[in-house]
Amino acid sequence: MLGxxxxxxxxxxxxxxIREKDLPARELCDLARHVLSxxxxxxxxxxxxxxxxxALAAGAHGVHLTADSIAPSEIRRIVPAGFLxxxxxxxxxxxxxxxxEGADFVVxxxxxxxxxxxxxxxxxxIGKLRxxxxxxxxxxxxxxxxTAENAAECLAAGAAGVAGVSLFQ
Numbered sequence: 001m002l003g004x005x006x007x008x009x010x011x012x013x014x015x016x017x018i019r020e021k022d023l024p025a026r027e028l029c030d031l032a033r034h035v036l037s038x039x040x041x042x043x044x045x046x047x048x049x050x051x052x053x054x055a056l057a058a059g060a061h062g063v064h065l066t067a068d069s070i071a072p073s074e075i076r077r078i079v080p081a082g083f084l085x086x087x088x089x090x091x092x093x094x095x096x097x098x099x100x101e102g103a104d105f106v107v108x109x110x111x112x113x114x115x116x117x118x119x120x121x122x123x124x125x126i127g128k129l130r131x132x133x134x135x136x137x138x139x140x141x142x143x144x145x146x147t148a149e150n151a152a153e154c155l156a157a158g159a160a161g162v163a164g165v166s167l168f169q
Contacts, residue, residue, distance in 0.1 A: 005035055012042035014161065015084075017064050019049040032058035047086060052079065062086065062104070067094045072102035088143075090124070092132045099136040107163050108132050110144025111154060126157050133158035 008016055018032050032048055036059060045061035048054050052075055055063045062084025065072070072085040079085075087098035089106045098106045113123050123145065133140045139160030146154060146162045154162050 002034075002038075006038060009038055009040050009042070009044050013044055015045045015047055015061075015086075017047045017049055017086075017163075018060075019064075021049065025051070025054060029054050029058050032060050036060065045084060047084060055083075064088065064107070065103075067098065072098070072104075076102055089132075090121075092128060092135055095132045095140060096135055099138050103138060105139040105141060105160070106132075106136070107141045107143045108159075109142070109163075111142045112145025112147075112150060114145035126153055129154060129159060130157040133160075 005016060016035070018028070018035065020028055020031065023031065028048070028051065032046060032054060035046055047062045047064045048058065048060050049064050050066060050069060052063050054060075056079065063075070064086040065088070067087060067089050069087070072087065075085055076083075084104050085102065086105045086107060087094075087103040089095045089098055089108050090110075095106050095108060108124065108129060110123050111125065111129055129140070129142055140158070141161045141163045142151075142154035142157075142159040143163040146164050151162045
């Protein structure tokens with residue numbers, strides 16, 4: 001995993017999310033601190049998945065939440081200025097709610113068919129991505145089945161960018 005992160009940092013990936021749900025808190029914090037100490041020539045930002053406490057303790061740039069997490073506006077009360085808050089969303093109304101509640105950006109998925117997002121149902125598709133983008137003023141990133149071949153479709157629909165795991169491996 002650290003090799004993937006090292007390559008992402010070297011290649012200037014804008015944001016890297018540490019998403020180790022099963023790691024104990026101490027190890028997750030150590031991992032985040034280790035990543036933050038790696039060479040970062042392009043100023044990539046590090047986000048920790050759901051754990052505001054770990055993100056703050058490690059000095060990460062922000063946190064990435066689920067749509068049913070505590071509202072970003074509540075988190076803003078305890079984090080420093082400039083702390084990024086992203087939210088995972090799976091419906092246009094969740095995108096709108098995330099913006100209303102103070103998210104800096106959302107990740108909208110699954111756009112295309114992918115095994116990793118099968119639990120969220122059928123792919124949302126480019127049409128819903130376009131609708132989500134047009135319904136808010138914050139950046140919407142496309143996730144789920146995004147490949148080098150179809151990423152341009154997401155950008156053409158207005159997505160601010162794409163997110164993924166296998167895409168960057």
